[in-house]
Amino acid sequence: MAGSRASVFGEAEDFQAALSAEGVVGMLFTGRGQFRARLTQVALKRWRLAAVQEAQSRIAFIAVPPGRVLVSFPLNGGPSPIWGGVEIHIDEIVAFGPGERLHARTVGACRWAVSQVPEQRLADYGCVLGGTRFVVPPAARWRPPRAATKQLRGLHGAAIRLAEARAAAITDLQAAHELEQQLLHALIDCLSTRSEKETATGRNHRDVLARFEDVLAAKPFLPITEICATLSVSERTLRECCRKHLGMGPASYRHLRAMQQVYRALRKGGPDAASVSEVARQHGFCGLGRFAAKYRAIYGELPSATLQRASNPGTIAL
Secondary structure, three states, X not given: OOEEEEEEEOOHHHHHHHHHHHOEEEEEEOOOOOOOEEEEEXXXXXXXXXXXXXXXXXXXXXXXXXXXXXXXXXXXOOOOOEEOOEEOOOOOEEEEOOOOEEEEEEOOOEEEEEEEEEHHHHHHHHHHHHXXXXXXXXXXXXXXXXXXXXXXXXXXXXXXXXXXXXXXXXXXXXXXXXXXXXXXXXXXXXXXXXXXXXOHHHHHHHHHXXXXXXXXXXXXXXXXXXXXXXXXXXXXXXXHHHHHHHOOOHHXXXXXXXXXXXXXXXXXXXXXXXXXXXXXXXXOOOOHHHHHHHHHHHHOOOHHHHHHHHHOOOOOOO
């Protein structure tokens, strides 16, 4: 085993940074209250495994790394993220192929598992076991037999428990290799059953939202009408995509995204930090009074308090 880590997070930014290894390239937190999450990660020679426990609602934008397949399933009967607009139930598994981009949204607390496995190794091993060509669709979900699911969950859980017991590495390379082989066998058993592949409409909507993220990153202040023209979709289609995948309309998503950017900029603080008004303007907010009220409704304090606390650690902003 190359390494393992179990971490409890009290800061959303740290949690997002840790999940970057699992393909998360952006995360918008939509829940209120104190942030708290637990993440256990295991890195084998070819596999990556993780178990995630979250308490706050969020929307994650994910890009599956090249040459890898991302597989996820719920843990311990709890709710799982909504992957690409599709709710995943306790007895189901979802997988996305290399390079696929999607949003994964949570509504309240959830617990879920995620694995990354080399696509070619999965295909080769699947062919050997099944005797036929083995291909994982770009996006699909499965409801495997209970025995196959139990085996996969058991192996995943055993690796996670090792990490949580602070076992930094398995020194026996043969044991690590055998664990990878067992995981591969169990996963192929699960993915060899009939899958429910993503529809053409679902794939198109997922693509629209991935390109929407690209536009927001490049031109964050572009009017929604011009964004739709850039994406070659109607406003109605964009709203439909956003409602299903993000749980809100495009304007609300962009607003919360910009507000989170302001929050993070103010939290950096420092003696040379820009003023609240400057930061707000940089992210497209005009009318400081109205902005401050909306900011307080989301973060529980005025933006000036966030900046003061960051610039003067240990002080209480009044």
